[in-house]
């Protein structure tokens with residue numbers, strides 16, 4: 001477990017481009033659930049506290065895609081930190097294979113030393129099952145983030161789109177935008193009960209797409225209805241199920257002709273695939 005304060009990015013990013021800053025000493029923490037908030041029937045906010053609270057956390061404003069690898073406990077309930085080898089991550093002898101998933105850093109509370117992670121309880125998989133049952137005292141391993149990906153803050157309009165898995169990233173992005181900017185957030189959720197408050201800001205307008213009514217392609221159709229401002233003073237962030245994002249990415253990049261630096265699209269999960277490696281499906285490759 002690291003006790004050194006990781007070097008983090010600081011300062012604003014007015015380059016017009018997303019800025020990537022790698023962290024030298026990637027954190028490896030064993031943390032415990034301190035409290036859980038049930039935000040909607042299928043969305044739980046988990047607060048995690050660790051013994052190395054004074055070491056801080058590399059939380060950076062306007063880095064909404066910063067994420068950690070969450071390591072789930074062994075069948076005993078204990079977290080056993082694996083070692084990095086040429087063959088990948090290996091658990092000590094006698095321990096089960098390590099099980100990791102990617103989760104957004106939703107928040108960091110320096111006064112209590114709590115890391116905040118929002119989990120979608122979608123009903124399949126280790127992460128969803130762990131989150132559904134999470135209670136104070138439960139252990140988790142947290143590795144990362146490997147860097148801070150700082151979004152540009154010099155645009156006057158931001159368009160965000162995604163499903164539940166992208167709500168943590170879109171929520172923090174919407175909260176942290178400069179006061180001079182406005183935003184439109186299009187969110188696809190299972191049904192009306194899954195809507196939640198993203199921010200109090202009056203200049204951030206949220207549109208909910210309800211999957212049980214809209215059906216397949218609902219997110220793309222809703223995104224196409226957003227009228228962005230004339231000119232090039234706007235930026236797009238979209239994340240969620242990889243298959244649903246492909247046409248959204250094509251709409252902005254091919255149909256509207258937006259340059260790469262103004263469109264960030266990331267597949268956070270893929271239907272039918274467990275533990276998707278989001279680097280393996282680069283939706284933004286061309």
Ligand SMILES: Cc1cc2nc3c(=O)[nH]c(=O)nc-3n(C[C@H](O)[C@H](O)[C@H](O)COP(=O)(O)OP(=O)(O)OC[C@H]3O[C@@H](n4cnc5c(N)ncnc54)[C@H](O)[C@@H]3O)c2cc1C
Nearest residue numbers: 103104120122124125126127128268270271272273274275
């Ligand atoms: C950078 C990044 C940040 C992310 N941030 C978050 C976050 O903050 N909160 C969050 O909840 N998720 C987040 N995700 C998505 C999360 O990593 C995946 O949803 C992951 O698959 C969940 O693991 P699991 O063990 O629950 O399901 P898995 O074991 O990986 O998958 C089991 C089955 O469930 C399906 N499935 C996976 N995710 C979903 C879903 N969301 N809805 C419906 N079906 C699904 C899979 O297709 C598969 O068929 C993020 C992903 C990335 C790449």
